[in-house]
Amino acid sequence: MSTDPIRGEAARETPGGTESADRVADVLLLFARSEDPLGVSRIARDLALSKAVVHRILQSLSSRSLVQPVPGGSSYVLGPAAAGLAARAWSQLDVRSVASPVLRKLRDATRETTTLSVLVGDQRIYLDQFESPQEIKMVVEIGPRFPLHSGASSRAILAHLPQPLIDEAVRQLVALKPDTDVEAYLADLATSRERGYAVSLNERNTGAASIAAPFFDVAGNVLGSVSSSGPVFRYADLADGADERQTRLVVEAANDITDRLR
Structure with missing residues (x-):
């Protein structure tokens, strides 16, 4: 069983993981458009995703330094890999x-x-x-x-x-x-x-x-x-x-x- 949040549950929802890839891209683009740090609830609401899926996507993006948590908070901003x-x-x-x-x-x-x-x-x-x-x-x-x-x-x-x-x-x-x-x-x-x-x-x-x-x-x-x-x-x-x-x-x-x- 895959332990990667993107290749795991979300990727199994459609053949080839196309929908999962779309969701990850949508999350990154939402960060690119936003003037403020983003949390799970805001992302889930704006993209019509479940909080569980958003949480897993953020975990995977964070592990790759594409996003990073805001110190002392529960929100995220783009990370050094995105830079x-x-x-x-x-x-x-x-x-x-x-x-x-x-x-x-x-x-x-x-x-x-x-x-x-x-x-x-x-x-x-x-x-x-x-x-x-x-x-x-x-x-x-x-x-x-x-x-x-x-x-x-x-x-x-x-x-x-x-x-x-x-x-x-x-x-x-x-x-x-x-x-x-x-x-x-x-x-x-x-x-x-x-x-x-x-x-x-x-x-x-x-x-x-x-x-x-x-x-x-x-x-x-x-x-x-x-x-x-x-x-x-x-x-x-x-x-x-x-x-x-x-x-x-x-x-x-x-x-x-x-x-x-x-």
């Missing part, structure tokens, strides 16, 4: 080729390093960059994952995510920096959301500065961010919100990528 699938999807969609001419144009206009970041699960990765022609410049590493709580490229994305993901990012930040002023942090995040870009000065790396703006899919979901970054002494006006040309160019670049992806 891996998202990363592969990004490479197949070739967002890099769509954004490449925009990044190059932004680099030429600002003479600073420009980067493309994409959201992968509850983190982000740098997908591409065009380096500044200047001797003193910022250079990023393509591929590693970064948390969403720190840095302009991360916070430009985080500002447009559902509240549970914002709460989780804040929890991670407080665990890393217990003296974080959460109220001030959330206020800054709201400001970034309203004005359409985020800035950072000496935040992730001492001596580094960055301006980042988000880009979106056709449904309005945030996909990633575009940034211009360099040494902090060339971004001094950011502290006073005075670098209007630089911020305008970054926001225009992000909007251009959004338009090209539609």
